[in-house]
Amino acid sequence: MHTAKKLAPRWERRKEARPHEFIAAALDLFVERGFAATRLEDVAARAGVSKGTLYLYFDNKEALFKAVVQEGILPVIEEGETLLQQYQGPAAELLRIVVYRWWETVGVSQLAGVIKLMLSEAQNFPDVAQFHYDQVVLRGRRIFAFVVELGIRQGEFRALPVDHCVRLLLAPLLMLAIWRYSLGVCESEPIDADSYLRTYLDMALRGLAHGGAAGGPADQGSTT
Amino acid sequence: MHTAKKLAPRWERRKEARPHEFIAAALDLFVERGFAATRLEDVAARAGVSKGTLYLYFDNKEALFKAVVQEGILPVIEEGETLLQQYQGPAAELLRIVVYRWWETVGVSQLAGVIKLMLSEAQNFPDVAQFHYDQVVLRGRRIFAFVVELGIRQGEFRALPVDHCVRLLLAPLLMLAIWRYSLGVCESEPIDADSYLRTYLDMALRGLAHGGAAGGPADQGSTT
DNA sequence: CATATTACTGAACCGCTGGTTATTAAGAAA
DNA sequence: TTTCTTAATAACCAGCGGTTCAGTAATATG
Numbered sequence: 001m002h003t004a005k006k007l008a009p010r011w012e013r014r015k016e017a018r019p020h021e022f023i024a025a026a027l028d029l030f031v032e033r034g035f036a037a038t039r040l041e042d043v044a045a046r047a048g049v050s051k052g053t054l055y056l057y058f059d060n061k062e063a064l065f066k067a068v069v070q071e072g073i074l075p076v077i078e079e080g081e082t083l084l085q086q087y088q089g090p091a092a093e094l095l096r097i098v099v100y101r102w103w104e105t106v107g108v109s110q111l112a113g114v115i116k117l118m119l120s121e122a123q124n125f126p127d128v129a130q131f132h133y134d135q136v137v138l139r140g141r142r143i144f145a146f147v148v149e150l151g152i153r154q155g156e157f158r159a160l161p162v163d164h165c166v167r168l169l170l171a172p173l174l175m176l177a178i179w180r181y182s183l184g185v186c187e188s189e190p191i192d193a194d195s196y197l198r199t200y201l202d203m204a205l206r207g208l209a210h211g212g213a214a215g216g217p218a219d220q221g222s223t224t
Numbered sequence: 225m226h227t228a229k230k231l232a233p234r235w236e237r238r239k240e241a242r243p244h245e246f247i248a249a250a251l252d253l254f255v256e257r258g259f260a261a262t263r264l265e266d267v268a269a270r271a272g273v274s275k276g277t278l279y280l281y282f283d284n285k286e287a288l289f290k291a292v293v294q295e296g297i298l299p300v301i302e303e304g305e306t307l308l309q310q311y312q313g314p315a316a317e318l319l320r321i322v323v324y325r326w327w328e329t330v331g332v333s334q335l336a337g338v339i340k341l342m343l344s345e346a347q348n349f350p351d352v353a354q355f356h357y358d359q360v361v362l363r364g365r366r367i368f369a370f371v372v373e374l375g376i377r378q379g380e381f382r383a384l385p386v387d388h389c390v391r392l393l394l395a396p397l398l399m400l401a402i403w404r405y406s407l408g409v410c411e412s413e414p415i416d417a418d419s420y421l422r423t424y425l426d427m428a429l430r431g432l433a434h435g436g437a438a439g440g441p442a443d444q445g446s447t448t
Numbered sequence: 449c450a451t452a453t454t455a456c457t458g459a460a461c462c463g464c465t466g467g468t469t470a471t472t473a474a475g476a477a478a
Numbered sequence: 479t480t481t482c483t484t485a486a487t488a489a490c491c492a493g494c495g496g497t498t499c500a501g502t503a504a505t506a507t508g
Contacts, residue, residue: 015455034348036260039495050457052498061496120344122406124258133410164423167415168396175395182346186357191391199388207427211435242485263465274487276468285466 019057019067021047027068031113031181035065035121065121066128072114073136076105080143091151092205095169098147102173103197112177119178141166148208157208165208172200243281243291245271251292255337255405259289259345289345290352296338297360300329304367315375316429319393322371326397327421336401343402365390372432381432389432396424 025046029038040061044051058064080098087094106112118136122129144166151157176196184190249270253262264285268275282288304322311318330336342360346353368390375381400420408414 018455032347034260034344036258037348040497041495051496052458053456055497056455116343119340119402119406120258123256123409124261126409129407130410133407137407137410160427161419161423164420165427167399167420168424168427171399172392172395174399175391178343182343183353183357183361185347185350186354186361195385196388196391199385200392202384203389203392203431204427206433206435207431209430211430264467265465275466276488277486279467280485 018047018049018053020071021049022054022057022064023067023071026064027072027110027114030065030068030117031110035061035117035124040064062125062128065125066131069114069118069128069132070135072111073106073132076102076111077136077139077143079105081139084143084146091147091154091156092209094150095147095205096201098143099173099197099201103176103193107173107177107193113181115174116178116181141170144169151208156210158210160208168207169204242271242273242277244295245273246278246281246288247291247295250288251296251334251338254289254292254341255334259285259341259348264288286349286352289349290355293338293342293352293356294359296335297330297356300326300335301360301363301367303329305363308367308370315371315378315380316433318374319371319429320425322367323397323421323425327400327417331397331401331417337405339398340402340405365394368393375432380434382434384432392431393428 022043026038026043028046029043032038040054041051043064044054047054054064058067080101083098083101084094087097106115118129118132122132141163145162148157148160148162148165148169152159152162176191176193180190246267250262250267252270253267256262264278265275267288268278271278278288282291304325307322307325308318311321330339342353342356346356365387369386372381372384372386372389372393376383376386400415400417404414
């Protein structure tokens with residue numbers, strides 16, 4: 001046992017690379033057809049390999065699904081978290097940065113499809129859902145909560161309930177991502193994400209900022 | 225009331241009621257387990273009837289799905305449309321009315337689950353998706369567009385791109401509805417919808433209204 | 449060369465479920 | 479009663495797809 005490395009295999013035998021290849025293939029197909037409608041045989045075929053081989057690397061279909069979700073999204077969250085640490089400046093600007101960065105990495109890519117997939121299949125895979133909730137949803141919210149709290153602390157934003165603001169800020173972004181892989185297929189021309197995000201930031205920042213009261217006889221209610 | 229029609233059948237033979245019973249049962253199960261994971265046999269069982277009977281009323285599984293979507297949501301849209309016609313007053317108030325009415329009829333009920341279902345399965349059922357898009361999405365958007373345009377016309381709201389505003393207004397509502405049937409299952413305590421909607425309206429109306437500019441060096445871009 | 453190990457194959461297995469159909473039985477009609 | 483219609487059933491079928499496993503070819507070892 002000296003071999004420290006294998007010679008380049010003349011034919012295909014690549015134990016190391018296989019998992020990623022399967023994950024990439026599964027990502028494509030899951031996003032395209034949904035989890036239930038995706039045949040493992042097709043996944044294997046797209047990975048250039050036979051169906052049985054898949055079971056050398058993953059216990060079953062669910063494990064593959066889990067791997068797709070993990071490997072796809074976790075890096076994005078981590079990147080977002082490091083983004084915050086080194087930032088100084090107005091919260092409004094940070095929000096812009098986070099939003100656009102999110103769109104560049106998630107919205108445009110297939111990761112948007114993974115989000116839709118996770119939302120769709122959450123009920124069928126409680127443990128995958130729990131993992132995703134802990135590692136993606138909560139941490140993702142924390143990123144936005146950080147921005148909102150920063151804004152409040154620096155006097156840019158009103159003192160609104162932070163967790164509600166976070167959800168309100170996230171919803172249009174998530175819907176934008178999901179839509180493409182859902183009823184968006186019925187739309188002839190896809191939405192112009194850039195101008196959508198501009199309007200989003202415009203409205204969101206106005207909604208958060210101090211300034212003239214909104215119309216009518218109801219702002220913060222009194223019930224509860 | 226005695227004769228004039230069938231005597232109460234001593235046993236179960238109710239041609240009229242069956243479709244609705246099937247739809248109700250299917251609604252429950254589709255929402256609970258998703259379309260693919262729902263067995264027709266279970267649907268029939270919940271309707272208190274045998275599987276074969278289902279095929280006396282629906283051609284196939286997809287037709288049942290279509291019926292669920294149609295029967296569930298269309299009435300809500302129609303109600304919303306009539307709501308607009310008889311309204312006079314500030315647009316901000318109309319938005320509140322529409323939003324709360326929507327939440328009362330859709331958000332709380334299982335119809336929220338249908339929305340999630342449709343979003344999840346859109347890709348797998350192009351024709352159902354197309355129908356839903358035409359009859360629900362477009363008409364639903366039109367309702368919100370009406371409100372926004374009214375506000376602009378009456379000088380309450382800024383002249384923002386209407387279709388973007390509509391999407392931005394809808395997204396938090398849809399996410400609220402979907403969440404419960406998705407990753408919301410991971411949350412111990414469900415969100416307080418009432419206070420969420422209050423914050424939503426607060427931020428949305430401020431975002432729409434005239435008033436102090438939002439922070440930073442970017443409001444309306446120049447394109448469009 | 450002989451032997452052992454490893455990555456991979458692919459055909460077969462088998463449970464499941466959408467869909468079908470021959471049969472039954474409840475009323476209505478005569 | 480007998481006959482006819484029809485709601486409902488239960489047994490059945492076919493195909494699909496996740497999973498398995500005995501086998502194979504390439505490589506490593508001696």
